[in-house]
Amino acid sequence: MKGDHISMSAYIDDFSMITIVVNKPFSIIPSLSLVDEKKVLQPLTIDKQEHYHDQVIYKCRTRMPIDLKNRYWVTFNETRIPLMIGSIVRTEKxxxxxxxxxxxxxxxxxxxxxxxxxxxxxxxxxxxxxxxxxxxxxxxxxxxxxxxxxxxxxxxxxxxxxxxxxxxxxxxxxxxTDPYSKSVTANGVHSVVIHLPETDPEGWNRSEKKINLRSKTDSFIYEVHVRDLTIHSDSGVLNKGKYLGLTEQGTKTTNGFHTGLEYLKNLGITHVQLLPVADFGSVDETKPDSAYNWGYDPVHFLSPEGSYATNPHDPSCRIKELKTLIYTLQHNGLSVILDVVYNHVYKREESPFEKLVPGYYFRYDDGGNPVNGTGVGNDTASERKMMRKFILDALTYWMSEYKVDGFRFDLMGIHDVETMNQAAEKLKSLNPGVFLLGEGWDLNTNLAPEKKATLSSAKKMPSYSFFNDAFRDNVKGSIFPAGQSGFINGNNDERIKHHMKQVMRGYAGQHDTFIKAEQSINYSECHDNHTLYDLLSIRHAFEDELMRRKRQQLALAFTIFAQGVPFIHAGQECFRTKKGEENSYNLPDTINAFDWNRCESFHKEVDYFKQLIKIRKTQPLFHESSSELMEWMVPDGALGFKLHLPTTDIKDGASYWRKALLLFNQTTKPLDIPLEENSWTIAIEDESFCNRVLKEELYRLEPLSFSLLYSV
Structure with missing residues (x-):
């Protein structure tokens, strides 16, 4: 209002409260009224005056409740100010x-x-x-x-x-656009009505109910980015970087090394976890090669991303091709977990949520500003009924329409416990074996600590597994190069050793957090931060590369054999590098592509990875809850653990291991390990599979190595 140099705005903050914000206090309290389209006037009474930064806030009461079906204005010196939607949308009423x-x-x-x-x-x-x-x-x-x-x-x-x-x-x-869009035109310009049965690939059974009865601790999760795994020039894939690229059979490098789907099938993993495949905003779908992104910037949560489709202009294509990918993986024995991002949106102001109900779907501080626990400028408010409904609707849709086997929740600690438990109940009614996991980091969002779906709430959320940062940090050290080193770095600190003992027992130093071992997602590398190879290259820059690789293989052994759920980032088994880049979320394919030539050159290490998986999968003592684990006496610089499967759990005639001895050497020198018993056979020694019977009372454990001994 230029006449008296007062800038004023007005908001509905409750059904009988109006907040007026001005740039300077009124010199004389004016006559304020509320008027609707029928020109019905009602006076406003100023309850109190507050100061916030450079603004003056007047809280005013109305005589009659506000009806949201009407439009209102605030009158001030014969001038009408549009009454806007304020914090009323965040009230319980x-x-x-x-x-x-x-x-x-x-x-x-x-x-x-x-x-x-x-x-x-x-x-x-x-x-x-x-x-x-x-x-x-x-x-x-x-x-x-x-x-x-x-x-x-x-x-x-x-x-x-x-x-x-x-x-x-x-x-x-x-x-x-429609927040419930099941598909969209290229780059999400328009929502599109879809007759979903017409998007079903050949062999898709709409009436089939997907049931998974595999226990979590019998699972191996392998994290994959759709584009990364096939975009490499020597992947042998025709549809590089697309959903269909991971459905192609028999793909190989020029030297005949299996790639893509064939590679995944032969690893021995049980679950493929796909980085986000819901529509995201940072890649031009009409020019998919012009940019790269992991996909953690969601726009339309129920529509597949179009940059991975062969024709982003065809709204049916993206659905059919993603279904084809899921169907193909499942029919090759692999379960599919979707990485879902309900904790924030790409751009709050442009989101259908914000356009339709301003201020409702997001969290705000006391000053009415969006909170930023996610680090991207907005946090969704899962505790509000219609946001909770949306999350449950979206999850149910992906499970029923796309028949996925599980969900990984990005920044799950932003969400509230009640929403996550309702989601688990609903999803488990559709598939009792659904795999639910998430990041339980405690982030600074406007939600009471006891309501956050964080690691500290694990006991309240028994259906969920959590990324275990204590496991990660004790095995490899801090994710930051200058931070504390871990066991594989040669850290012989007593605290580290104590936590490593807890690692193998399935608690990872957090035995007051988890109810059971299956709640622990054990990992030493994921898409975030440096790859382990790159982190070790920084931390041990002057060390021979062979030594660094041996350190990484120590981490791999811990990840696979610790009680809980092993989680592997694609390429970890062949020392994946992103050329030292810590955060590659929007960097080009030259950084992010899965390098099949590198994988081929480390084929022995890949075979070693397969062998470790096979042993854990086939030997019950690594996943039976009745297995007894005790510490084995070893020299300083080593860790040793003995697993024992009670005789009552061994089936007649089965060639199962009754005992196993897991030995880890973090030093650069060989160590002699007392055996005490004379009935051991070596299964794994210095990154090689063998089957040699031991008769010595001392066992020589090679530098920076893992050995696995067993007895039947």
Missing amino acids: FDSLYFDDSSLGANYTPESTTFKVWSPVAFAMILKYKPQHSSTFIEQKMSRTERGVWQVTLDGDHHLTEYMFVVNVNHEWIET
Whole structure:
């Protein structure tokens, strides 16, 4: 307001409270009123005055409750100020009044499609749509229910109809896509109606219910980026960097080394964990080679990413090809875990969530500013009823429509325990063996500590496994090169050794956190931070590379044989390098591509990895809860553990190991290990498989090596 140099804005903060924000205090308290479209006036009473930074805030009361179906203005010296949506959307009363559990989005049948979108704060809503083969958009008014759902039904077959919602919120008309979009046009410009059965690949059974009965501790998770695994020039894959690239059979390097799907099939892993495949915002789908991203910048949570599709302009293509990938992996004995990112959006202001219900889906501080525990500028508010509903709806959709076997939750500590437990209950009703895991980091978001789905809440969330940073840090040291070193670096500190003993018992120094070993995701490398090879290259820069590789193989042995769930980052088995880059989320393929030539050159190490997996999978004492683990007396600089399987757990005639001895040498010198018993056979020695019977009372453990001995 230029006349008196006062800049003013007004917000609805409760059903009877208006907040007026001005750049300087009123010299004389003016006459303030609330007026609606019918020009009904009601005076506003100033309850209190507050100062926040350079602004003055007046809290005002209304005489009558505010009706969100109306538009309002605040009058001030004969000037009208539009009344905007404020923190009212974050009140319990708002959640209670407007929670709606109906089926949102475009609900398709061949005869008609009903469009439903939730926006209790909208004054009006229009469906803007363009049928297939049409060149122009048509507009259709939508009607509002009491709980703020806007809907309209279009007769006829609307498969592949493009659509948008045009919404009047905060006194302006804006366009938005549907947050429940099952597919979108290239780069998510428009939402698209989809007849989902038409996207099913050959062999897809819509009525089949996916059931997984494999226990978590019998699982091996292998983390893969769709583009990384096939984009290399010598991958032998035709559809490089695409969903279909990982479905191609028999792919090889020019020298005949298996790549892609064939490689995954032969590793012995049980689960392929795909980095995000839901639509993300940082790669131009029409020019997919012009940029790279891991995909942790979600836009449309129910639609597959188009840059991995062979035709991003065809809304059916991305769905069909992702289904084909999932189907192919599963029919080759591999379960599929999706990495899902519900903790934030790519750009809050441009998100359909924010356009439809400003301020509702995200967390804010007391000053009304978005909190940033995720580090990307916004945190979603899973504790609010419609955000919780959205997360549950999205998970249920991916499981039922795409038949995935599990979910990995990015920055799960941002979410609340109640939402995660409701999700687990729902998903387990669909598949009792669904694999649920997440990052339980405690991040600075506006949620009470006891409600956060963090590592400290593991006992409240028995269906979830958690990335175990204590395991990671004790094995390899801090993720930061200048931080504390770990066991494989030669750190002989008593605290480290104590925690390493806990590592092998499945608690990783956090025995007050987990209920059971299967809650521990044991890992020493993932897509985040340096690869272990690169980290060791920095930490041991003047050491021979062979020695560094031996350190990495020590970490691999710990990861595979510790009680819990082994997690391997793709390429860890062949010393994957990202050329020293710590955070490669948006760096080119020259940094991120899985190097098949390097994998080929380290084929012996790959075979060693396969052998370790095979031993853990085939020998019950490594995954039976009844196995007894005790410390083995070893010289300083080594760790030793004896596993014992009770005789009652051994089936008649089975050639199972009754005892196993796991020995780790963190020093650069050989160590003599007293055996005390004379019934040991060597299975693994110095990164080689062997089957040699020992008769000596002392066993020579090579420098920086792992040995595995057994007795039947």
